[in-house]
Amino acid sequence: MENGFQSTRAEAFPAGLRVLVVDDDVTWLKVLEKMLKKCSYEVTTCCLAIDALNMLRERKDGFDIVISDVNMPDMDGFKLLELVGLEMDLPVIMMSVDGETSRVMKGVQHGACDYLLKPVRMKELKNIWQHVFRKKIHEVKDIESYEVIDDIHLMRNGFERFEDSHLLSGEVGPKKILDLMNIPWLTRENVASHLQKYRLYLSRLEKESEPNTAFGCFKQTDFSPKDPSVGFGLQSSITAHQSREACSSFGFSSGEVHVQPIDTEIKEGDLKDIIPLLPSPEARNALVGKLHEIQKKTSGSQIDFSSSVGSVGLDVKCNSFDATGLRKHQWSGGFSDMQFKRQTEPDNKLYRHASPAFVSPHSSIETNCLQPAPSVNAGAPISKMEKESSSGSGIKRLCGRYQTSNVTYLPAMTSTESPLPLQPESGIGNILLSGRACTMNESSSAKSNSFCHSKSSSWGYDQKDLFEASTAVLQSSNENLPVSSLQDYDYVENTVLNNIEFLEYDDLELFAALPGQHCDRLKFNSDYNLSEPVEYPAMDQGLFIV
DNA sequence: TTTCCTATCT
């Protein structure tokens, strides 16, 4: 199994495991060194925690595991444990003569992968390799999850071509979408099926919005948690376009805020092509009206159109300004958040739970650049999910389809100040206000967090951004959720068991030097004769995969 | 024959 070890060491594993032992008691150091060497491990000993830390820092990849005493004069063992965990991400085993549960718990909470009671048993030392192995397995799992992102990038590229090919002009069929996405494992049936769902959704949305929602008007219902138009699953962004005249409007999905100067004027032909795709009669009528304006070349009127196929979705944004530049309509919608099952590759397990989804059109908004919509900026109620998130239970499923995301409401502002650092001169500016719409999946880990923590720098539906947003979820959630650093609870139990049995030693010289209370607890057992090399049982991966 | 759409199943 590829687990990250260098090939030669991997073959010999667990023999050659590089162990750093830290204990201020020289006698114990010698005992442990000898025992560990009997296990065919490479042993380095250190009397001071600070020296151990320096050694670890100097030899970044020089050790596989650390065994540290809890009580040391220069540095608390827990502190060392914390630092090693933070800086080296190495498994650390704590050891102490004190087996008090609270103490053991503290060790585990600080990130110890095991807590051994002195005197340490040979059996326990023999099995410390499992902690290294377990960690490697987790790392491999993380890497596999990263590969999902690579394929998501593949989808993004497909959508970019989708945009480049002007697919928006004319009817969009599953075949064409499929061809242009150019994703090998995707089938036309996949696309068709989800297109069907998407259209069903649109028709439902249209029916629901007919009685009270006119195009261009911002309604409170736009932010209903059950309204998919607010955003789907990963799709969580607020898009604010800023015209050259510094006229701003805000399109809401949720979560992210993007500010972008609009510099692409719509062409008449483009508009004609877009109109049939609009989800509602109001939207179509609005654009038809604007099309007439263009055709008439009415002075002072401007329609800005930006079509963006984000990384994983087709997104259409239409913005229209009146002659004064004070008001505009915006419609935004398209396909996004595409996740498809990989049917044709049964060996691929990464997408087993993935599924396609077409994102809904975003809520349409009419606003005035001089007087931002009060319902948006001031006193707007927080959506249900936002409340849940802030109350500490806001972890949502990552792959929720047709499911609303959080809406992040901007703080109240006056006409003279903008809640967003608009950058009319310098181009695109993005602000991630909040990304609590979704969670990492079950394979998420601290490693995943570090992988994803870089900030978003693009706008639109960038799947990467969404993952980053997901990370932000976790990071922000940490403040609210009782996140425990307990990594493997079974260690706690294991530690308790340590108290039951006694150790096995056969080196009487060494034990003669041990403090009396230690010797008292010893039981010599010929099962672990130090003169014989230790044999390891065949590794059963199933035993160690959590 | 291919593609799309709809209904139905899972």
Place this chain on the structure above:
DNA sequence: TAGATAGGAA
């Protein structure tokens, strides 16, 4: 609720 599939229509 959403994806898969079957069957009819163009």
